[in-house]
Amino acid sequence: MPEPLTPALDRLRPLLLDTEGLVRAVASGHRRSEHPDPARAELRPVELRSGRQLQVTATDGRIPVTRNYAPQEAGAAVDALLGQPFGNWHVETRDQVVQLRVTKRGEAQVHTSQQSVEAVDAGHDKAKNHLIDPADPLFRVLGADGAKRRQVDAFLRQLAPIARKVKPEGRPLRVVDLGCGNAYLTMAAHRYLSAEIDPDVQTLGVDIRPEMAERNARVAAEAGLEGLRFKAASIEEAAVDPEFTGVDIVLALHACDTATDDSLALAVRWRAKGVLAAPCCHNDVQRQLQAADGIPFAGLTRHAILRERFADVLTDSIRADLLRLLGYRVEVVEFIDSKHTPRNALIRAVHTGTAPTARRVAEYTEMVASWQVKPALADRLAPEVEAVLA
Template structure:
């Protein structure tokens, strides 16, 4: 791949614009943020498609919750939307065409352009009503882990959250160390490896579960898939499992304070990215039951079902605040539609490098509700 010298960002974006609106576009992706700026969306992907209504430029944007797709008519509509995207402060553009590929990386002085070989168009762009999957439903992975429609939907929802959290593959460390804490039967663990390795990422993935029989079962599945050199499993608790480091920490459906154990372990490792989908939230609910709030706030916890739902919100609010206190940018998003499971929140965190800092608002919240979060205790937090 050839690298062009630095040029002005305006000139580089003009070249990108010509490719995006040209006849040979295969696919283009904008992602990342320039220093001190934030685009309106996390990622934008463009590609030509052929629909019953004719040729269109399909735009998929990801805001951290769910993708949004629009199909733009050629001409003024497509050009106007492309110009809006180019005005966003994305850190990089990767454009693939039938004649070559171009990667734009924004710098302090302007931009650097990397040029590569041509990319063959996908076989067919027509897809009226066709649903895209990050892992094809016919992939051999599902022959090993099982895969009814509900499981495939959950896998796809998880992978979209993972894709929206991580930067482009070329910006990831090599190898990328991923640890799944409380992996259980590991079908999402295997899905994460299948997806990331399919994106060209050099992945080393470790699944942790307290049960030795799960380690043996999952190890056998990794061997059956031919992944045993890159996907390994250990038996142990989340807090004490023999794992030294992680770039990405997954904790999916870890029950009650097991999610706190996973978040604390991730912070101890200085993990760059964290995805946690909590399950039940019993700890704070018990504390609210033993010491209910006074005055008007007592109505929030008077009834058991309302107390449990409020405890869910309060628990994850505190977890997000504690992660921010320890140098992470945090989002709490919907993991999968509530029709699939009511436990559908996901905490996504990205390490910013900021030093741990006091948070008076969090301290006030904890004092007001008379709660002592398990995560704060694990982190030896003064609160």
């Protein structure tokens, strides 16, 4: 339940000043239309020759500045930080984790969870490597284990630079996740974006299964996520739904087979500036390769397992090329270590509007002609692709 902000912040003060009990604290994000100075601050106790002091590392987003405060100075330093319009305070002590988030209405949403000293010692050194703190209540609500947390981190590291690049001026960032499933990546993205990029970010998770929308909305409310909604709809329905206007980032993570193509086509039609797609199975191109006659290097596609692997590579190469032809700067990168999943490629694209060179056009036409494939994405975007190839 939201509560008045000032008394909630006052309760953090003794925790931050208790250098025996404090493990670390992070102040980050910003409140609606306000900008804290510094942009982020991390507090931790340090053992110096002169005794325990409170260390504050403040950053303006680029260069961190670290300063140690003796007990008699620490109160003023903490008061100054509590007075700044941060959107989030994460305070970890040896026996509890307090997460304070400022809502759009300027109230405090506080989650407190107990933790053991052993857990603190085990997690402490690793915590700074995570984009969402492992102690965040979101993970508890999602029941996410270590592997899922690592996947979340890997995904957020890919999303963060794109979100920074495409964040619009004067209106909230809008993100749509097509085929969101149980939405743990959608929720993690929303948590991260609202804390670090735009407190007003609006995220919409779409899945064809109605039970997912209901379940995801309940879980998101439990995790205290505002500005995140879920819709039971197919990607095809989303294509004609006026609700989906002004979408800045499209996510399509492990959407089955040509659902990835449907999602990429929508991203192009919506003129989304950022796209992150982690493709899943590639049955469509596999079938076409099997049926093709007289394609080059037939040995590449003769055996089912090799055909499957080659179809993965060919499909994603074609998708990347098509997005390039349509004015996106595209990278295909490893999403998560291949020991966790073989479906580990991520197509990252940012719209730049750059027209393709003749060489790029020729590369694409030669590739689809040689392998005798009709790519689903080219089919979905036929008018746009024909205009570029003409």
